Amino acid sequence: DAGVTQSPTHLIKTRGQHVTLRCSPISGHKSVSWYQQVLGQGPQFIFQYYEKEERGRGNFPDRFSARQFPNYSSELNVNALLLGDSALYLCASTQGTNTEAFFGQGTRLTVV
Amino acid sequence: AQSVTQPDIHITVSEGASLELRCNYSYGATPYLFWYVQSPGQGLQLLLKYFSGDTLVQGIKGFEAEFKRSQSSFNLRKPSVHWSDAAEYFCAVARMDSSYKLIFGSGTRLLVRP
Numbered sequence: 001d002a003g004v005t006q007s008p009t010h011l012i013k014t015r016g017q018h019v020t021l022r023c024s025p026i027s028g029h030k031s032v033s034w035y036q037q038v039l040g041q042g043p044q045f046i047f048q049y050y051e052k053e054e055r056g057r058g059n060f061p062d063r064f065s066a067r068q069f070p071n072y073s074s075e076l077n078v079n080a081l082l083l084g085d086s087a088l089y090l091c092a093s094t095q096g097t098n099t100e101a102f103f104g105q106g107t108r109l110t111v112v
Numbered sequence: 113a114q115s116v117t118q119p120d121i122h123i124t125v126s127e128g129a130s131l132e133l134r135c136n137y138s139y140g141a142t143p144y145l146f147w148y149v150q151s152p153g154q155g156l157q158l159l160l161k162y163f164s165g166d167t168l169v170q171g172i173k174g175f176e177a178e179f180k181r182s183q184s185s186f187n188l189r190k191p192s193v194h195w196s197d198a199a200e201y202f203c204a205v206a207r208m209d210s211s212y213k214l215i216f217g218s219g220t221r222l223l224v225r226p
Contacts, residue, residue, distance in 0.1 A: 004155075006155075031212065033212070033213065033214075035214075041218055041219070042116075042202050042204075042216030042217055042218050042219050043156070043202070043214070043216050044216075045213040045214065045215070048211045048212055048213055050212075055211040055212070056209075056211020056212070056213055057211075058213070088153075090155055090156065092156075092214075094212065100146065100158055100161050101146075101158075101212075101214060102158065103148070103155040103156040103157070103158075104155050105154055105155040106153075106154070106155045108153070
């Protein structure tokens with residue numbers, strides 16, 4: 001069975017640009033969450049979606065947005081990129097709303 | 113506010129030696145607790161979880177953790193470390209209100225001496 005898949009694995013963007021990151025959850029999982037992991041730190045919660053509805057938002061600016069599609073895949077969008085947005089972006093899927101989360105390999109975003 | 117503290121930034125052990133990684137949490141209700149492992153540049157792999165019941169939980173790769181409510185701790189242990197265990201280890205507590213989110217500690221980097 002495929003695990004959580006994220007694309008792309010790496011990308012480099014210029015300050016001010018926009019980026020879209022994609023995530024496909026484990027088959028049967030209806031919840032997707034996004035986390036940002038800055039080098040040397042633990043992951044920080046950005047968003048949770050369940051059944052295509054936003055269930056939670058972390059302490060991130062409005063430049064960050066996300067959505068979940070009918071097939072439960074998800075996109076994370078970041079506008080007006082800053083150097084500080086450089087990080088590993090992790091997607092996690094859960095079967096319900098209170099079970100263990102399984103993570104993808106992440107997307108390494110570098111903003112120059 | 114909920115929080116997780118991992119007091120050790122780095123730990124170095126010799127291969128074959130025992131290991132204990134510390135984790136303390138702050139959470140008002142009964143916590144859901146997790147340990148994840150991360151190899152360089154990779155995602156997070158779940159080692160084990162505690163939801164309820166037996167306070168000593170077994171995980172993958174020979175790891176175990178013990179939940180101690182009185183000490184607000186969930187320490188990770190392994191009796192004999194292998195060189196392949198070198199990685200970053202994260203403790204996390206799940207916060208569940210209208211959403212489900214994991215609150216992570218800052219991680220402990222494990223180095224293994226041959």
